Amino acid sequence: MANRLADSTSPYLRQHADNPVDWWQWGPEAFASARERDVPVLISIGYSTCHWCHVMAAESFSDETTAAQLNGEFVCIKVDREELPTVDSHYMNALQAMRGAGGWPMTIFTDADGRPFFTGTYFPPTPRQGMPSFRQVLTAITNTWDNERDRVAEIAGHLTGQLAGLADAITASLPAGAADTPLTDEELTAAVEQLAGSFDSTWGGFGTAPKFPPLMNLMQLIQHAARAGDHGALDMVRTTFARIASGGMRDQVEGGIARYSVDARWHVPHFEKMLYDNALYLRAAAEWHTLESAIVSRTAARVPVKHQALAAREAQETAEFLLDSLRTPEGAFASGLDADSVDEQGEHSEGAYYTLPLTRGSELVHFAPAGNVEDSGRGVLTRPDIHSWLTDGSADVDIRPWQVSEALEEKRVLLAERGTRARPHLDDKVVTEWNGLAITALARASAVFDEPRWAEAAGEAMTALLRTCDLRAMTLPRSSRGARPGPGAAGLVDWAGLARAGLALREAGFAPPAELSEQLEPAAPTAAGEQADVSGVGDEDPWLDLALRIGRHLLGTFIDASADPVTCYDGEDEVIGARTSDPTDNTAPAGRSAAAELFLLLGELTAETAGEHSWADLGHRLLGGYRALAAQAPRGCGWALYLSEHCATGPLRVATADPELVRAALRHPAVFVVDSRGPELKDPDSGQVRDGIAVVCRGTLCSLPLTGENALIAELEATT
Known part of the structure; x- marks a missing residue:
């Protein structure tokens, strides 16, 4: 069979290139084949650092019998959710509508028009714990397709109708009129109080296991504490950072954090380490450091000094992790490191690179293995001495646990041991949105900690991104690999992230690269003699010119400022005609809040207006649309609340x-x-x-x- 995945820009798709399954890449050709053969479509969505994606690949997609059933009765499409977020979001909405929950790998069955009629996530190779086997699911789908086609059409039509109206419904649910002004001090205080109601006062974070690092809410709380002097908000920040910094989700040997903790204590992680998490952790740690430094300058208290030191440790080790472990040859940042790696038995297992035998704990003083990962007798390294030092009022503020010679020697030994193990797979795909977050965080942190290397690395990453886009035609890929654009066009968060990164480099004093100046030159007239709109573009301030050009592009492509409330769309997929819009800040800022940040910055940096609106007013209107969400679910709009804290007093x-x-x-x-x-x-x-x-x-x-x-x-x- 033809191997359609081997030349993909997605490491995830290339991982499946040798499967016996006759995979297609996403595109109209696959659906045309399904229409010609009159068979349903299996759309399998995941990403290369996903543990359960690997499990299903090994159990089902590598199995010859399963592959024969798939090839004979379906057209099979592989999708990297990180390359095509609109496709992923569209089918995730379908999955959640049908199942009430989501996750990856995502398993979607559609007709030849891409309309879903059955959804799921991971299916085992044999029936297990109430779940049918994957082959049983395939047989049931084929029987339904062959014998109950009217039922398939009814389900597909009804669900697609719901999905088609979802983007508009989300916007329509935002309050009109009231969205014209920023959130008030009372509304912001109420959001903090609601967060406090679900705060874990012992282990930090919100809710129970599993726990995701609440990085955007930490940014919100830091700014609220700085603005309002709220000691309760400060305590939530300190407790959460202290517990994460001393736990096992935080890599105590090489720096960086994993995606989430499976327990409430931040001990045992789900081991993949993603760029977006670490970029946001760096930015939050740097912001925390500025707050603690300000407190130290006003008081002689011991506690702020300790937290100031810990904030510096978290920022510095995270920045170095980005530079050491996630840089690509082009100078950009890779998407993430795999959860799995090859263990001592030659098998792929979760966390094999990061864990060590629990019996080793007796040999260590400053590090302690915690948990029993998958009952393997292996644990994750934690640093309980850091938390003890923070909470021990008698401990010397100058004796920092991570700097004592014995701890450094233990770390050296542990690092050498890791050097003998197989490293996790690196997903070297460059995602524009996540690189924007990393560039912004590094540029800001470089100023806070006077580390010019970080700004230089941020500038190199920005140069790599600029080489993949065409600002004259306003085209930008969602992702690339080796400077080769991926299959998806940039969405709202990608464009906003690129502009925000440029403004961060402007602050840091990084000189614009030649690639930017060349692309900002006026485009040549068309055959009809028309000149491209380059108002405001010139050689005096290229970073600001870039941000202005992108801001105007967002208004013409993703945002309707004439609507009340302002309408935002994250992206659109032409293959199935799907358009998505989600205002919630999930693992990273939503398109709506990312655009709000850009517009607020433009409002501060230029007198130019966006048509009949000022940039600042547009930013305020985008944030005002979060009123209902801020009142009911502040954990879902942390970035919008962080920005709103800045707007509360201007x-x-x-x-x-x-x-x-x-x-x-x-x-x-x-x-x-x-x-x-x-x-x-x-x-x-x-x-x-x-x-x-x-x-x-x-x-x-x-x-x-x-x-x-x-x-x-x-x-x-x-x-x-």
Whole structure:
């Protein structure tokens, strides 16, 4: 049979290239084949670092008998959910509508028009715990297709009708009128109080197991604590970070965090390490550090000093993990590391690279193995001494557990042991959205911790992204591999992430690469003599020009600002005509909140308007649409609440062209953005930018010019 997956840009699809299943890649040709053969379609959706995807692949897709049944009775399509998020979201909605829950691998059966009529996730090779075997499911689907086609058509038509209206229904459910203004202080306080109701005061985080790191809600709480002086919000931040930082979900040897913890104590992870989690963890840790540093500067208390030190450790080790373990040859960042790896018996097993025998615990002082992963007698490394140090009022603040010589020696030994094991598979696919998060986090953290290498790495990643796009034609891939674009076009979060990353590099003082300046040049006239719209584009401020061009593109492609509330669509798939819209901040900021952040930044950095609206007003309207969600489920809109905290009293902007003052400003928790080219910096007589000064602005109200870091910090403290 033809091997259609071997040349894919997706590592996940290439993992299945040698299956006996006659896989197709996503596209109209596969559905045309199903129509010609008059057979149903199996759509199998997953990603390369997914443990249960590997299990089903080994049990079913590698089995000759199962493959023969699939090839004879179905057209089979493999989809990488990270390459085609609109397809994944569309069928996840179908799965959740039919089953009440979702997950991967996703197993969807459709007709030749892509309309789903049966859904599921993992199916075992033999009946187990009330689940039918995969082959039993296949037989039932074939019988229903052959003998009850009217029933198939009825289910498919009804479910597709529901899905088609879902994007509009989500937007329609947002409150009209009330969405015109940012959330009030009372609404933001109520959201924090609701979070506190589900807070685990012992182990941090919210709810019970499994626990996902609540990174966007931590950003919200950090900003709320900074703005309102809320000690309850600060305690939730400290407890959660302390428990994660000392637990097993956090890789104590090489840095970085896994996707989630299967227990409530952050001990045993689901082992894949994803770029988006680590990018957000870095940004949250850096923001936490700015808050604790501000508290330290105002008091002589011991506790803030300890938390300030821990925040620095988390940010620094996470940044180094990104640079050491997730860089691609092109300079961008890979999607993630697999949960599975080859164990000592030569078998693929979950966590084999990260765990060690529980009996080794007696040999260790600073590290302790916890849990019993899959009853293997192996545990995950934790650092209980870190939490003990934080909570022991008598412990010396200068003796940090991760810096003592014995701990460093134990870490060296453990790292050497890992060097003898097979490393987990690296998914080297470059996802534009997640790279935007990583670039922004590294650029910001580089200023907070004065680490220029991080900004340089962020700039290299941005250059790699720019090489895959065409800003003249406004085309950008959702993903790429080896600079080769993947099958999906960029969605709302990808474009917004690219623009946000550019503005972060602008703050960090990273010079725009030649690739950007070349792409921002006016396009050549068309045959009809028409010139492309390049208003506002020039050579003076390429990063801002990039953000403006993308902002206008979002309004023309994904966002309808004339609607009330503002309508947002995340993306569209032309093969099945699916259009998706989800305002919830899930594992990363939603398209709606990512666009709101970009628009708020543009409102601070430029006097240009977006048609009849100001950029700031558009940002406020996007955030105002979160009112109902913030009141009922604040865990689902952490990024929107983080941005709303900045808007509650007006985003704080610092204008300065002095690199030292830029870094000083970004180390203050209340500062939203730094503008190195603000009009406040220009001499009224010569028009030249004045060096060595800073101006603090909230809206149109600005301070007098400030000279030196002490004056700047004093003004920021007085302003907040």
